[in-house]
Amino acid sequence: MLPWILLDTAQIPGGGALRLKRRGTEFSIMLGDNELMNSRLGGSEAALAELSAARIENRPAQKILIGGLGMGFTLRAALAAFESSATIEVAELVPAVINWARGPMAEIFAGSLDDRRTKIHAGDVLRLIQSRRAAYDAILLDVDNGPDGLTRAANDELYQGAGLLAARTALKPGGLLAVWSAGQDAAFAARLRKAGFAVDEQRVRAKGVKGSKHVIWLATRPNK
Numbered sequence: 001m002l003p004w005i006l007l008d009t010a011q012i013p014g015g016g017a018l019r020l021k022r023r024g025t026e027f028s029i030m031l032g033d034n035e036l037m038n039s040r041l042g043g044s045e046a047a048l049a050e051l052s053a054a055r056i057e058n059r060p061a062q063k064i065l066i067g068g069l070g071m072g073f074t075l076r077a078a079l080a081a082f083e084s085s086a087t088i089e090v091a092e093l094v095p096a097v098i099n100w101a102r103g104p105m106a107e108i109f110a111g112s113l114d115d116r117r118t119k120i121h122a123g124d125v126l127r128l129i130q131s132r133r134a135a136y137d138a139i140l141l142d143v144d145n146g147p148d149g150l151t152r153a154a155n156d157e158l159y160q161g162a163g164l165l166a167a168r169t170a171l172k173p174g175g176l177l178a179v180w181s182a183g184q185d186a187a188f189a190a191r192l193r194k195a196g197f198a199v200d201e202q203r204v205r206a207k208g209v210k211g212s213k214h215v216i217w218l219a220t221r222p223n224k
Helices: 044-056 073-079 096-104 126-128 155-157 159-169 185-196
Strands: 005-011 019-023 026-031 034-038 063-067 087-092 119-122 136-141 171-181 198-205 214-218
Touching: 005 096, 005 198, 019 185, 044 073, 044 136, 044 171, 044 198, 044 214, 063 073, 063 126, 073 087, 087 126, 096 119, 126 155, 126 159, 136 159, 155 159, 159 171, 159 185, 171 185, 185 198, 185 214
Parallel strands: 063 087, 063 136, 087 119, 136 171
Antiparallel strands: 005 019, 019 026, 026 034, 171 214, 198 214
């Protein structure tokens, strides 16, 4: 078996470091001993975009915010699933991840960063959410392995009451907050409901019909 080769290391604002590794045509992004993502396992991240697109179809000139660029699974699926008139904004906290997408991982990104609908924002998705009011038809979050700040403690705020209320404010009436997680979290689902969202929890496979199951919360803001 081919060995893993370390390609680059990137510091996360607020502490910690990401490592980009390659083995043949396979890529992995690691945080310590945790593999955050692997280029062979992106089914559930793609489903984050596909399920969201199905929930908000027929809304004109859709405006979408994706939190976390990662390996581009969600972005590529969003470009395929949302309407051609949509704008898809991607917020990525770690600038090196954007550089990796244009450099060593350019082949798997398949030109998605250069699509006219794609807008890349180098910065904290929470700060972007907090600065917007009724701006987005959907906010898709995949910045941690679940609704807690794995990559950095400051991300906890995204999943607590104030962060969820900020997301609701940033959504248009009837808009959707979709959150990816490696596993279930009943307390987070309860916080979504407390923040005023109607919540649907979906289980999806990481790869085909055999991969491990991940969770996607589809939380809809009321129309009022």
